[in-house]
Amino acid sequence: MSGLSFSILILLLCTASPPHLLATAARDVLAPGQVITGNQILVSAGGTFALGFFYPGSESFGRKNRYLGIWYNRIPKITVVWVANRDQPVTDPAAFLTVTEDRNIAVVDSDRSSMWSSDVPGVPNGTVAMLLDSGNLVLRQENGQDVWQSFDHPTDTFLPQMKLRYNQKTGIGQRAIAWRDVDDPSSGNFSFGPISQQLVIWRGFKTYWRVSYQSTLGWYAGSTGGVQCSIWVSRVGDEVSFGITGAGGSVPPRCTLVPSGELKFMVWVEASSEWVPTSSWPSRFCDFYAHCGPSGACDSNAKPPTCRCLQGFVPKNQTEWEKKIFSSGCVRRVRLQCSKSDKFLQVESLKLPDRSRIIGKKTEAECKIECLSNCQCTAYSYANTSVESDGYICQVWYGELIDLWIDDMDGNDLNIRLVASELDKMEKSFMFLLPVLVICALLVGTGSYFLVKRLRSRARKRTVRKTMLLEDVDISDSFGSDKGFSDAPLVDLKSVRCATSDFSDTNKLGEGGFGSVYKGKLVSGHEVAVKRLSRGSKQGHHEFANEVRLIARLQHKNLVRLLGWCTDQDEKILIYEYMPNKSLDKLIFARSEELSLEKRLMIIEGIADGLLYLHHHSRMRVIHRDLKTSNILLDNEMNPKISDFGLARIFEINQTEGNTRKVVGTFGYMSPEYAIDGVFSEKSDVFSFGVIVLEVISGKRCTGYYPCRESLNLLGYAWELWKEGRAVELLEPAVKSSCQADEVLKCIQVGLLCIEEDAADRPTMNSVVSMLKSESSVLPLPKQPGFSFGRNLRVRVGRSPRSFIYGLSESILEGR
Structure with missing residues (x-):
């Protein structure tokens, strides 16, 4: 034809x-x-x-x-x-x-x-x-x-259930490419995709905007017209995937790279019959790549945001900087001479610069040595910039530092290499200012009688406190007695060193971003766990003092006991009863077949009892704020004990909730209202407990890949099975042969009730304990859980009207 x-x-x-x-x-x-x-x-x-x-x-x-x-x-x-x-x-x-x-x-x-x-x-x-x-x-x-x-084969738009992939081994990844113009679908000048450790928008072949994987985890992209949107990043093997989720609304949301280079999250609003952007990137002064030139830092805390040089650096072209032209960046005041006497200036709350080299999972001390031993190394960082929960890695930078961004509500610590004389000069300047500051402080102090009185009272208490040898701590009372004590003893450092063989590696039980945990053995034969915080620990003085103050005053069979504490110059040490069966996460995720269904149910009930004590029956109403499986320790008989109270808060009797601008906790266990708005309450702990229940029943982590839908986490997977009447399938296969279907279904239903999106819909721990222990009560039906879509809502709220930094709680631990 x-x-x-x-x-x-x-x-x-x-x-x-x-x-x-x-x-x-x-x-x-x-x-x-x-x-x-x-x-x-x-x-x-x-x-x-x-x-x-x-x-x-x-x-x-x-x-x-x-x-x-x-x-x-x-x-x-x-x-x-x-x-x-x-x-x-x-x-x-x-x-x-x-x-x-x-x-x-x-x-x-x-x-x-x-x-x-x-x-x-x-x-x-x-x-x-x-x-x-x-x-x-x-x-x-x-x-x-x-x-x-x-x-x-994406063009310019992402939809829910769609993935943009990057293979970290081969370096091959997918990209979305914007339209050339609003009425021309041909390939435009902007593209977007994941690469090693970050998401990037390119303009041609040049980076236009970037953000690390860890910063995007669970990005809350806004809520409009009843549709809640978020962005997720996950990793399976060598493959990293990026995608979006949207809950609510009759029309799926979309994320589009528009011709002007903005990545826009759009929601269809029926009432106005139009697409409404909930978020867009880049949109702020500091969002744009290398806005302040090489080694220049964009300060988003300034009003208005501007560029500045970090300590030890000066503008390369002062005349241009005075005219607000920052592209030339900054240069070192004194050039590096490649000396092992060089020192590092730690700058907090920075978006880490581009073009890093990942050395691997070294300790922080090894990371510093790695940089100092290479003449080309100009900075290093030891931070969690990975999509794994234990993703602390060593990164180093060679040459100029590109795309620095200072933001108190976001970022990591960066250690910048300087010649020793630069830091010495800073220290001398501080010593010069110190007398002035002291005089000012004294003048202010003398004008406030009550403040002076309070300070003297505290000083008096400190002078009368005596240290005691670790051998003299009443271990038997701490282990077995119901008799409480109002304060934990201050222990002599030398006796701690003796019990741990001077913190010998052979006695090390585990380590994390906070420091290390050691097993100590006393002459009496008793064993203790010694938590030694590193100098660069993420658990600072406030968290350390908080843990000593709280845990020493709380007495319950399902709370870990603090036996003593020690401070000596830079040393901060906590001494606990020893838990031979280690932490719950080590058991259910690595040796799950060893844990029978009966023991799983016993552990769940024990955690619930401990949490009920914190919320209602202790002398202080305590909100834990970092409840997770790695913070649940197991004794000889597999009894669970809640630990790590560094982030806990005390509530007044009539107080129902609190608010913070710095959201701290662990991704995956944080409730939506806490992660998004910084609001925490008893119901925040209830949400975390619900996540733990599902993890204990399933033997699976709350983050990762689940077969029901590729973008669902454990919460969403459990919800889908529940809706389909297949909830029993969530149970760990190794224990299905001994399955008590009614008990398993009850636990799963309680877990789903605890992770509901609206805090008001979640039960109190009083109700939870009652539901778990009752054999005849009728349980309410659960609603769709919060953060059931996407990976890790281990949430970090991204570019919403309020921005937060999520401090990762580095709880330890192998057996203690």
Whole structure:
């Protein structure tokens, strides 16, 4: 058949029925030999998305170039989310979409030439093209497996359930590319994608904006029109994935890289029939890459934000800086001479500079030595910048420091190498100012009688406190007696060193960002756990004092006992009863088969009893704020004991909630209201307890990959199983043979009730204990949990109206 005859045949087919009848008969499957042309469309089974040919832009654009695309089907404003032939538009009016003889989906013109194709070799017979309600176009085999999907070939838009991948081993990753213009779908100048340890927007080949993986974990992208949006990053093996989630609303949200280079999170608002952005990046002064030039720091705390040079650096071009032209950056006041006497200036709350080299999981001391031993090394950091919860890694930088950003509500510590004379000069300046400061302090102090009286009272208490030998601590009373004590003894450092063989590595039980834990053995034969905080510990003086003050005054069988404490110059040490079965996470995630169902239920009830004591029955109402499996220790008989009270807060009798600008805790266990708004209460601990319940029952971590839907965490996975009546399948396979279905279902139901999104809907611990121990009570039905979509909501709130830093609580520990 000639090309002209074929064109006439296609045109006759198109005019045989009116266009609206073709749309009415739209289907979601295209089989081999079937075609779509003209205004015909495929519509997903639920009617959410449509696939067909479209003309971009207005009449003035020409209405000549046609593209095959996917758009939202239920809204009046056509919004394209994917374009097949973006760089090869169709001008032939008789061109059509079909599944070819080799079972590929292709756009074919009237000359039977392929304009675009999925181009998959060896597609088996019976394969069809199908448009899913997720917005994904797939080639699906008869067995339900997909051999190709449009989600693997993104254009400018991300949808929920879509992944953008990067392989850290091969360095190969996917990118989204913006449209060239609002009415031109061809590849534009901006692209976006994950690379090693960060997400990046490029302008051409140059970085335009970047953010670390750890900073994006659980980014809350805003809430509009009842739709809550977040961004997630996950890692499975060498593959890192990026995606979005959205809960609520009739139309799925989208994240689009617009032609101007902004990454916008958009939500459809029915009331106004328009797309409303909930978040966009970059949008602030300091968001833009290297805004302040090499070694220049963008200070977002200044009003207005501006650029400045860090200590030891000066503007490279002072005249330009005075004119607010910062691109030349900063230079060192004194050049490095590659001396081992060089020192490091620690700068807090920085977005770490670009172009780092990852040395690996070394200790902080080893990281410092690594940098000092290399003449090219200019800075190092020991921080959690990974998507793993234990992701403390050593990073070093060579040469200039690019893209520095100071933000008190975000960032990590950076140790910048300086010649010793620079730091000595700073110390001398401080010594010069010190007398002035002391005089001012004395003048203020003498003007406040009550303050002086209080300070003297505290000083008097400190002078009468006596240290005692660790051997003299009443271990037996601390282990077994119900008799409480009002204060833990201050222990002599020498006796602690003796018990731990001078903190010998052979006695080390574990370590983390806080420092190390050692086993100590007394002459009496008793064993203790010694927590030695490192000098650079994330647990500072306030947290240390808080733990001593709180835990020494709390007495319950399900709380770990503090036997004593020690401070000596830079040393900060806590001494606990020894827990031979280590922490709960070590057991349920590494040796889960050793834990029977009965013991799991006993552990859950024990944690609930301990938490109920903290909230209602102790002398002080205590909110733990960092409840997680690694903070639950197990004694000889597998009795759980809650530990690590460094982040805990005391509530007044009538106080219902508190608020903080610095959100601290552990990703995955934090409640939505705490992670997003900084509001914490008893219900925050209840949420954490619910997460622990699901982890203990399933033997799975709350973060990671779950088979129900690729983007769900454990909370979402458990919820999906519950809705489908398959909740028992959540139980750890190793203990299913001894499954008491009623007890398991009750625990899962209690866990789901505890992790509900609205704090008001969660039960109190009083109710939780009652539900767990009652054999006849009728439990309420749970609602959809908070943070059930995306990875790690280990949440860090990103660019919402309020921004927070999430301090990771580095709890220890192997056995103590």
